[in-house]
Amino acid sequence: MASTRITNIQNVPKKPVVPPPTQHPGQVQMRINRSANTGERLSQTKSMVIPDPAAPQNPISRHRRNQSQHNLGDISVAGLPNSLKGEYLNKAKIADGGKKLRKNWTSTWVVLEDNRLFFYKESKQEALASLKQGCKSETVDLCGALVGWTTEKSSRKHVFQITTSCGQEFLLQGDNYPTICKWHDAIKKTAEALSKLAGGKSTLRKSNSTEFLFRRVESPVTKEVRPENRRSLIFKLNYSASDSADKNGVKSKLKKFISRRPSMKTLQEKGLIKDRVFGCHLVTLCQREGTTVPSFVRLCIEAVEKRGLETDGIYRVSGNLASIQKLRFLIDEEEPLNLDDSQWEDIHVVTGALKMFFRELPEPLLPYRFFELFVDAIKSREYRERVQAVKKLVKQLPVPNHHTMEALFRHFQRILTKSSKNLMSTQGIGIVFGPTLLWPELDYGNMAVNMVYQNQIVELTISECSEIFGPEVK
Secondary structure (H helix, E strand, O other): HHHHHHHHHOOOOOOOOOOOOOOOOOOOOOEEOOOOOOOOOOOOEEEEOOOOOOOOOOOOOHHHHHHOOOOOOEEEOOOOOOOOEEEEEEEEEEOOOOOOOOOEEEEEEEEEEEEEEEEOOOHHHHHHHHOOOOOOEEEOOOOOOOEEEOOOOOOOOOOEEEEEEOOOOOEEEEEOOOHHHHHHHHHHHHHHHHHHHHOEEEEEEEEOOOOOOOOOEEOOOOOOOOOOOOOOOOOOOOOOOOOOOOOOOOHHHHHHHHHOOOOOHHHHOOOOOOOOOOOOOHHHHHHOOOOOOHHHHHHHHHHHHOOOOOOOOOOOOOOOHHHHHHHHHHHHHOOOOOOHHHHHHOHHHHHHHHHHHOOOOOOOOOOOHHHHHHHHHOOOOHHHHHHHHHHHHOOOOHHHHHHHHHHHHHHHHHOOOOHHHHOOOHHHHHHHHHHHOOOOOOOOOHHHHHHHHHHHHHHHHHHHHHHHHEEEEH
């Protein structure tokens, strides 16, 4: 059996060896690849290259990638950094040719290729398909471009800006920080490499002009801002190319006007600006009036005790907001005020204005530094300990705060003497005035828990008013 196989192999006819055709100088070279099987298709490749017998023959590379020309004018960009495949980023164009544009964020398919940046509006598949069909895309020339992170141009996170040499400005943003960092670094390296090959200079077109300005491509240097006196304040304006010539001297006049403007203190001393009552610090207001209890607080207390002690829901019921604001305006303008006038007939307008006065204090009646101390005092287990702790803290308050608090809480006691008529209780007043008279400087912790402590502090102070402030002097 084995001898039969050997015999068959030996009887296979050998292919005839065809000598290579001789080539003559000046003759067109023809290469014909013939198939051994007759059923296969004949493939012919013609190279219309006329070889020169005197010149050395270099190998011809037929790969398409080697045929692409990565050039930028006369600049050789061999060895430039990278290209990035497409990815979705948020893009906003904020300037074009030096002219500011309205910022409009759009999701864009971004491609960094051939040392240029391409923006496509379509999705990934459509963008690639459009690219094959020769669809135009927005192209950014990175030669001479400045790339850097920015927090001033947008409130979004992870935003960097690209400023081109022709006056275009783009913002690129991504939610994923590593991704946007990758794009930032790649674009910046490409722009820097192109600028170095261009000799470190780039042309900046002047807006509304045909002139060109040369500038060094440098990263912006942050200058240290030194504190300056208000009167010697010098405005350091960043002039753009279009603002380099201030023909009418508008900016210099504006700087002189602002630097010569009188200070707030000077205007107050001349009486041109008056301090308001609402929103003014309690100590400052009392010093200005020469009292320890604001005049407006005394007027409201007297009006309520004169004709509102028996009013149902006094301090609990809200007054007309428009009337309250009108009363506030008259107080701030220091207009003559008579709370017995018919327009203030509704006593709830007076009580509403009094509550607004305390709510709008820059610092509450019980100052911020006392809030935690009062909360710790109200947490004491024994009732007498709580009273003594609150009494001790009240004595430490500034004089205007202490006297105003005493006048207000003695007023609350007189309201409770008519509780059968006005239907107000210690708990009711505590709920109304707890968050009005004291609150923390920073909103931390549980707001509901803080409100409970605020109410309890007011209730305890009302109940033990004589113990905390001493006997009332008539």
